[in-house]
Ligand SMILES: Nc1ncnc2c1ncn2[C@@H]1O[C@H](COP(=O)(O)OP(=O)(O)OP(=O)(O)O)[C@@H](O)[C@H]1O
Ligand SMILES: [Mg+2]
C-alpha cells in the first residue's frame with residue numbers, strides 16, 4: 001500500500017476529513033481559530049485527492065474537540081465530512097457528520113422582524129426543509145435560508 005503523508009501527524013486533537021473541495025476555510029470559520037489554545041497547530045490541506053469524493057479538503061486541529069453545535073454547523077456546510085478524534089497519535093473515534101432535523105442557534109434568521117431577532121431574542125430554530133442542497137426554514141417565520149455562511153449566528 002502506498003501511504004502519502006500530506007500533513008504532520010498530531011498527538012491529540014481532531015481531524016475533519018472528506019470536506020468538500022474548497023470548503024475548508026469555511027469549516028475553519030465555524031471552528032473559530034481565535035478560540036484555540038495558543039500552543040496548538042492547525043493544519044489545512046486544500047485540494048487533496050480522495051478516492052471517495054474526487055477532491056477534498058482537510059483540517060487538523062491539535063488539542064481541541066468540537067462542540068455538538070459546531071459539528072452540526074459543519075454538517076450544514078460540509079455534509080460529506082468525517083470527524084476523527086486523535087488520542088496519542090491514534091484514531092480513537094471516527095464518525096460522519098449528520099445533519100439533524102432541526103438546527104438550533106447556529107444560523108441567524110435573515111428576517112429582521114422575526115421573533116428570533118428581537119431585543120430579547122429567542123434562540124433561532126430551523127427545520128431542515130431539503131437535504132442536498134440543504135434548505136432551511138425558520139421555525140418561527142418560515143423564512144427560507146440556503147446560504148448559511150452569510151447567516152451564521
Ligand atoms: N496521528 C494523526 N494525526 C493526524 N491525522 C491523523 C492521525 N491519525 C489518523 N489521522 C487522520 O484521521 C482520519 C481517520 O484516520 P483513519 O486511519 O481511520 O483514516 P483512513 O484509513 O484514511 O480512512 P478514511 O479516509 O476512510 O476515513 C484520516 O483523515 C487520517 O488522515
Ligand atoms: Mg483516508
Ligand SMILES: [Zn+2]
Nearest residue numbers: 109114138141
Ligand atoms: Zn425567522
